[in-house]
Amino acid sequence: MSSDFSIGLSGVLAARQAILTVGQNIANASTPGYARREVQFTGNSWDIAAAQGGEGGVRVDGTIRVKDMFLTARLHNYSADLASRETTQRYLSEIEALLQEPGENGIAAAIEGFFNQWQALARRPEDATERALLLEMAQNLCERLSELRSSLSEMRVGIQQELAGAVTDVNTRTAELARVNQLILQAGGGSGSSLALQDRRDRILAELADLVGATNMDPAGATARVAINGSMLVDGTTQLDLLPPSNPDETVTVSAGSGSGPVYPTGGKIAALLDLSRALIPQYISRIDEMAAALVKSVNILHSQGISGEGRFTDLTSAWAAEDVNGDGDPSNDPLASAGLPFVPQAGILRVNVTDDSTGLTVTHEIEIRPGTQTLADIAAAFDAIDNITASVSGGKLRIVSQAGYSFDFCADQGTDVLAALGLNAFFQGSDASDMALAERLVGHPERIAAGRSTDSGDGSNAAAIADLRYAAAVGGATLPELWRSFVADVGVASAAANSAVETLGSMVNLLQDQEQGMSGVSLDEEAAKLMQYQQMYSACARYLSTISRLTDLLVQYL
């Protein structure tokens, strides 16, 4: 008899609880990470035939989160990839903007302008304006290359800072995840009382995937176990800190515990930042350096063999000093091949012309260059042995001085590039894009540009030869302008690849997000329908109760 009331009551109570759940869902329709809740009803056992048939009615088993953790894990994989590609894309488009190509202000135009000016100078070597313009063009080219290189270096520093920030974000989240794990365990694992905590857990997991590509190793469990590329960060309530790299060439490390040491994230923002800082940007920098070094070397080799507008040399000092590599305090006794010169000179014959200014008679002397064994002092001694010139070494620099009434030059065919290696009559100084500059001797002295190979005022043959360097193979069979073009094209290809990867991964992530939303998201229409359903259930149960009540009244009346 009592079961009449209890059935009705259980229905009313269950409907109310279901309506509460609907309210909770509607309230959280826009909450990120919220998975919709569903009330689970079970019918109580009841047998009409048995006198003690149980209480009957409906029982609320609990509220569940509608969530597919395996789908979520898959989504996190893709979104980690997407976050990584997006970061790469962001930096690559910044690099692209630095290049200013294709355009009038790019380095390609600076290279072309530089060589064109050599060609203009070859036409009018006596023209001071053309000479001054050439120095300007050369300085502009040096500046453009070093600006680009330092911008890339600065970008690497910026990436280090962004990495440090991202690592802090990771640590904040892993610490919170460990706490959430503990609270979930305290609340009895995956039971209904920890549903909000599970929402929180899933949100942190999504953030960790985007940050560092961390994955949940235990998608089916109540607590999350998070690892980066196999290295555990959070296991139950244990959490290990991630440390930012100590320098731009290093990767991140896990602080302590088992599996400590360097880790190599495969996804997320941090993986992209590490890749940019450790591989891509250094590679770009080295390509710019390689190009700058080839430019410096090839121009210097030709320039060192020319004669400046001032005439033949009477006093010439090498621009770069040999270094004391063997550490005995004397830079002049290291073999040329290992004396810290910008490049190792070739073995061969160096030819020196010594001219008697009064008769105009020129004698060509030969010095054999063996960079493996010869030291700077040996070279100086060989110069010194030549009639009418003297040579000395001071501070690692070679100085050649002719006797009064004599002068010297290096216009004879050279079988070695030792002049450029020592920086005798060089046009550029430096050995890569960072320190490349106009040779100090030439700054403010356009007349010292060696446009010709004779003292004739109209001889622009050397300038013409340097102008043609743009057509000569510089590195790996490519000319200097080709090196730059292929660099720009490679940056373009990398950037375009990142763009299309972002697009592809983006639509993949969208698809999975839709699937997840389809399962776990709140549909207001659905909730509205349920609201009506539970409302009707409530009224029906209430009506049932009042019917039972009237029946009981009737019985009492007739008694």
Next chain:
Amino acid sequence: MRVTEEMRTGNLLRNITSHSERLSRLYEKLATQQEVTRPSDNPVATSSIMRLDAHLKALGETTKAIDAAQGFLDAASDTLERASDALARARTLAVQAANGTLSASDRSAIAAEVNQILESLVQCANEMHEDRYLFSGTKTDTPPIAVTRDSDGLIQGFSYQGSDGALAFPLGRSRQIEVSVNGQAAFLDSDVLEAVKSFRDHLLNDEGLTEEETAAALRDDLSRLTVAQQDLLHTAGEVGSRVTHLDMIGEQTDRAITRATDALSDFRDADAAQIAFELQREETILQALLNAAGRIMNVSLMDYLE
């Protein structure tokens, strides 16, 4: 599949964003009139644009070199023509003198004119173009012909001070065009100056030759002048052929510039009609999307609950 509010708004936003993005990209193209504004737009085209750009700049430099060479050669050609005219006058006078009917005073009058011709020929040889000596080779700052004069100021001897090396303008890619004419060959080896000087000296007859010897010497001078004039004409002709060659190179360069400009435009310049069409289409789509958004967002079962 369940469709939730999040999905609806999310998808809508995504679509609107992607179309707005495309629209702004089209606006950029329209504003710059360029198909490629950054390397990632089209890496291959970027590379081609840069190559063609460099090619065009180098061709521009070649054009400048051709113009400069043209100026130099034109000046040389003019000067040689003037020298040739002067020489022709000297030869006319030599024909008169060789007739042998001239008095001593007639001869000295002619001698004075011939001396003028000699001076003007030396002037021609030392002619400059844009502050550079035309016939000195690479020694552009040194007058090619130095003269020695006697006490009366009459020219007695000539020497070449210029360079044997020819002045050449680079045209790029190791090609060059010689613009100078060697003064030694044009004025000394050709006997131009010496023949005129010998003619003048025989007219003045400082050596005290007999009338017959003088007549013979003058006849000899006439034939020397004839040969010298031919030589000078030959030199002028050689300069002329260089100018023709230069014209040809100039035409080739102009054609190359046209071709490269066309190719560059193909790679770089945006097709205005195509952009206008695409712009129209994207705008229509975006409008339709926004329209649909307004409708979809308004439909909800909640509206029908009592």
